[in-house]
Amino acid sequence: MTKVLEVNDLHVSFQTYGGTVKAVRGVTFDLRKGETLAIVGESGCGKSVTSQSIMRLIPEPPGSIDSGSILFKGKDLTKLKEKDLRKIRGADISMIFQDPMTALNPTLTIGDQIMEGIMQHESMSKSEAKKKALEMMNLVGIPSPESRLKQYPHQFSGGMRQRIVIAMALVCEPEVLIADEPTTALDVTIQAQILDLFRDIQEKTGVSIILITHDLGVVAQVADRVAVMYAGKVVEAGSRREIFYQPQHPYTKGLLRSIPRLDIEGEELIPIAGSPPDLFSPPQGCPFSARCEHAMEVCDRVYPYTSALSKEHHVDCWLQDSRALAAASMK
Known part of the structure; x- marks a missing residue:
């Protein structure tokens, strides 16, 4: 892929x-x-x-x-x-931020905020940008998009605001x-x-x-x-x-x-x-060793190499070392 x-x-x-x-x-x-x-x-x-x-x-x-x-x-x-x-x-590349209320400008209409990205990146007239904004609002499941386009963020529920933020992120068709x-x-x-919306x-x-x-x-x-x-x-x-x-x-x-x-x-x-661990002074070895019930002496001193368990599956842990596996099998 x-x-x-x-x-x-x-x-x-x-x-x-x-x-x-x-x-x-x-x-x-x-x-x-x-x-x-x-x-x-x-x-x-x-x-x-x-x-x-x-x-x-x-x-x-x-x-x-x-x-x-x-x-x-x-x-x-x-x-x-x-x-x-x-x-x-x-x-x-677009980003959906954690809090939709702080991601939206309370002084601008929803339409202006969705169209801003289109006008910035694509050579469209305002009427064309409005048409695309309405299409995107339909895609993310906003009812009555024509009237909603003129409203402000405080007039939307939390779920609807999240849908608007998703629409803003997708309006220029990012990869x-x-x-x-x-x-x-x-x-x-x-x-x-929202999860169903992501899949769709x-x-x-x-x-x-x-x-x-x-x-x-x-x-x-x-x-x-x-x-x-x-x-x-x-x-x-x-x-x-x-x-x-x-x-x-x-x-x-x-x-x-x-x-x-x-x-x-x-x-x-x-x-x-x-x-x-304190990231002002990260540990030299495995950062999880202080909380790990299987920690060994080497875990505190040396960061483990990456072990490939399959084409996709990789793990950084000394328990995957052949010597640790051999010791475990003897118990």
């Missing part, structure tokens, strides 16, 4: 009064045409920073992309000038859509509708989606592949089935144990003990 985006060994840091926060530390993944890649992990693991780095929305300073590459259509986005990035943002926690502020009924839009447009979330229930419904992040690193990646049914990293297993299951009666939720 064709790769539309490649992130290679990405490092992002922030300069603060307390020192340098190493927020993203060597993240590598790719996105293929027409698929949904979910990036999951606890708050503060670097998911949103990674997604904003792709769009080059990290404020510089205090943030900086220290090394690595982000390849889109053969161009390294980390090397482009701001004027060239503006041609890509919204047109080729890549980054959705940063798109269902966090919504109740479960509206959340299900992907079938109709073929857009590739990067879904940033901590909700594994959402991941199970829409993702094709999953990347699990911890302390600024991708510690495990694989197909949805491999991550949910054959997890190998202790952190991935801990995430799965901490969510409720309806298929097992009376099962207790087991939280992951401890706290994430």
Whole structure:
């Protein structure tokens, strides 16, 4: 399958009064045409920073992309000038932000905000832009779009605002859509509708989606592949089935144990003990070792190499080392 985006060994840091926060530390993944890649992990693991780095929305300073590459259509986005990035943002790569209310301008009508992207990137008249905006509102399921076009964000419900933000992101028919926690502020009924909308839009447009979330229930419904992040690193990646049914990293297993299951009666939720490491001074070895019940001496000292368990399934864990596997089989 064709790769539309490649992130290679990405490092992002922030300069603060307390020192340098190493927020993203060597993240590598790719996105293929027409698929949904979910990036999951606890708050503060670097998911949103990674997604904003792709769009080059990290404020510089205090943030900086220290090394690595982000390849889109053969161009390294980390090397482009701001004027060239503006041609890509919204047109080729779009983003849905976490809170639809803060993503919308309360002083402009919904129509003006949807048409702004069209007028910026495509040579259309205002009447043509309005027609396309109405088509997009129909696509995302906004009733009576003609009258709704003239209304303001405060006149829409939370679910409707999220649909408008999705319409704004898709109006220029991008190849890549980054959705940063798109269902966090919504109740479960509206959340299900938004997820159905993502599936419908992907079938109709073929857009590739990067879904940033901590909700594994959402991941199970829409993702094709999953990347699990911890302390600024991708510690495990694989197909949805491999991550949910054959997890190998202790952190991935801990995430799965901490969510409720309806298929097992009376099962207790087991939280992951401890706290994430301090990214002012990240650990030299595996960042999860302090919280891992299987940690060995080597885990604290050396970061594990990446073990390929299948074509899609990769994990960074010393438990996959042949010596650890041999010791486990002797018990």
